[in-house]
Amino acid sequence: NLSHLSKALSHGDGMPYCPKTSPLTGGPIHISFPSGLTISEVQRKNPLVVRGGRYRPPGCERQQLSYGIYVIHQAGNYTFNRAKLMNVGFREAMREEDWDCLFFHDVDLIPEDDRNLYTCDTNPKHAAIAMDKFGYKLPYKMYFGGVSALTPLHYLKMNGFPNNYWGWGGEDDDIGVRVSLAGMYITRPSLKVGRYKMIKHKLDKGNDVNPKRFSMLAKTRQTWKMDGMNTVEYEIISRQYLPLYTNITVNIGTEH
Numbered sequence: 001n002l003s004h005l006s007k008a009l010s011h012g013d014g015m016p017y018c019p020k021t022s023p024l025t026g027g028p029i030h031i032s033f034p035s036g037l038t039i040s041e042v043q044r045k046n047p048l049v050v051r052g053g054r055y056r057p058p059g060c061e062r063q064q065l066s067y068g069i070y071v072i073h074q075a076g077n078y079t080f081n082r083a084k085l086m087n088v089g090f091r092e093a094m095r096e097e098d099w100d101c102l103f104f105h106d107v108d109l110i111p112e113d114d115r116n117l118y119t120c121d122t123n124p125k126h127a128a129i130a131m132d133k134f135g136y137k138l139p140y141k142m143y144f145g146g147v148s149a150l151t152p153l154h155y156l157k158m159n160g161f162p163n164n165y166w167g168w169g170g171e172d173d174d175i176g177v178r179v180s181l182a183g184m185y186i187t188r189p190s191l192k193v194g195r196y197k198m199i200k201h202k203l204d205k206g207n208d209v210n211p212k213r214f215s216m217l218a219k220t221r222q223t224w225k226m227d228g229m230n231t232v233e234y235e236i237i238s239r240q241y242l243p244l245y246t247n248i249t250v251n252i253g254t255e256h
């Protein structure tokens with residue numbers, strides 16, 4: 001009796017489970033950057049995405065993900081600090097919902113294959129392994145930049161990300177080292193699936209190369225437990241629930 005079966009295989013709220021592997025992913029996605037694209041057009045194309053950038057699939061479809069999108073902005077004009085902004089994003093997202101997986105995503109990277117699942121593995125996952133700017137190859141074996149996926153447990157086990165990398169470079173390598181210092185390892189999708197196109201841009205103003213990155217990286221083993229999620233300090237300047245994403249502006253201070 002089919003109706004019995006679907007009852008037995010359903011969540012408490014009556015929603016049936018989806019197949020473990022979605023039959024509805026299509027593979028490669030053609031990505032282009034139309035110059036005249038506006039945010040309201042993107043909004044029109046995604047009518048089921050609601051306030052704050054939340055989406056719940058009405059049925060079993062494509063990657064079958066229930067998600068929220070957060071954009072974290074650094075207030076002021078001081079040197080950029082990517083990893084600290086990720087720590088802010090983690091805390092502010094977890095404050096709102098008990099997420100089981102977080103994607104730490106550069107804003108300029110667009111996935112090119114829908115089999116690159118935005119789900120977490122049993123170990124931290126590096127998702128952006130084949131970027132167009134690196135000829136769709138991993139630039140070096142320990143590379144952990146661009147897009148990574150961690151569960152809250154992974155994140156807390158490695159004490160989150162470092163707060164003290166101001167400027168360009170090294171923070172992603174530090175994060176990769178933290179993964180192994182915390183007794184975990186990095187998983188990756190295949191080169192065929194983990195493909196990304198980067199929106200081309202110049203090195204941003206306020207994001208000069210961090211001259212201390214190599215000496216800091218040499219000390220990660222001594223510093224990771226003392227700096228990270230357990231020490232992050234910041235002040236939220238604004239939180240807006242926009243139609244496509246939650247927009248958070250934060251004062252993360254300066255290097256002292």
Ligand code: NGS
Pocket residue numbers: 139145168169170171172173213214217
């Ligand atoms: C390494 C940097 C990483 C950076 C990667 C790719 O050298 O932070 O290059 O850079 N590590 C250090 O500087 C220690 S990229 O080609 O994307 O500009 O992510």
